[in-house]
Amino acid sequence: MSVKALIVVDIQNDFLPGGALPVPHGDEIIEPVIKLIEDPEQKWHRVIMTRDWHPYDHISFAKTQKKPEFSPVTYKSVIPNDNSTKEGTLWPVHCVQETHGSQLADAIAEEQQKIGCKIVNKGYLSDREYYSAFSDIWNYHRTELNSYLDSHHITDVYVVGLALDYCVKHTAISAAKRGYNAYILKDYTRAIHSDPESMQKLQNELSENGVTLI
Numbered sequence: 001m002s003v004k005a006l007i008v009v010d011i012q013n014d015f016l017p018g019g020a021l022p023v024p025h026g027d028e029i030i031e032p033v034i035k036l037i038e039d040p041e042q043k044w045h046r047v048i049m050t051r052d053w054h055p056y057d058h059i060s061f062a063k064t065q066k067k068p069e070f071s072p073v074t075y076k077s078v079i080p081n082d083n084s085t086k087e088g089t090l091w092p093v094h095c096v097q098e099t100h101g102s103q104l105a106d107a108i109a110e111e112q113q114k115i116g117c118k119i120v121n122k123g124y125l126s127d128r129e130y131y132s133a134f135s136d137i138w139n140y141h142r143t144e145l146n147s148y149l150d151s152h153h154i155t156d157v158y159v160v161g162l163a164l165d166y167c168v169k170h171t172a173i174s175a176a177k178r179g180y181n182a183y184i185l186k187d188y189t190r191a192i193h194s195d196p197e198s199m200q201k202l203q204n205e206l207s208e209n210g211v212t213l214i
């Protein structure tokens with residue numbers, strides 16, 4: 001029997017039009033996501049909302065590294081005795097803890113209050129980048145998401161939210177790697193890069209990693 005969880009990724013003011021790091025048309029998913037949460041036929045055993053939740057001097061901010069926004073960056077591993085590196089992008093300052101930009105969108109925050117669902121923060125250690133809501137990019141520091149899902153005997157994880165090609169994708173791939181049946185509900189997401197070529201690349205990466213895009 002499947003036990004379903006819905007993970008609503010990063011629907012925060014800074015990722016919406018007008019925010020510091022807006023996902024185009026991100027606001028269009030807010031009402032549909034609320035309807036999805038409340039749809040009795042979905043039988044969600046648990047709903048979890050995630051937040052990107054950075055200290056003001058986070059390593060992924062261009063300002064912290066005194067470089068132009070959106071410039072490439074090479075991160076060094078935070079794992080002791082590991083010399084590996086990962087390529088990333090430096091972002092405008094976004095989702096700084098307790099600021100307006102880091103708050104859930106108003107309607108999503110109201111829904112969270114109404115149903116009293118779990119909030120999982122990520123990105124709160126300043127020396128490492130995070131995309132997945134399960135862990136940092138090194139899969140070294142883990143958030144509480146995995147243990148929360150396990151403690152509720154979740155088998156199937158459905159991921160929605162922002163942005164499809166970053167935190168939604170990485171959260172779903174993490175879920176699949178941890179043994180959950182992992183799905184992304186595409187209509188309830190928006191991407192930063194939504195051109196056909198980027199979408200095809202994304203589809204391939206998801207298939208290779210065992211994530212189903214519905």
Ligand SMILES: [Zn+2]
Pocket residue numbers: 052054060094095123
């Ligand atoms: Zn971030």
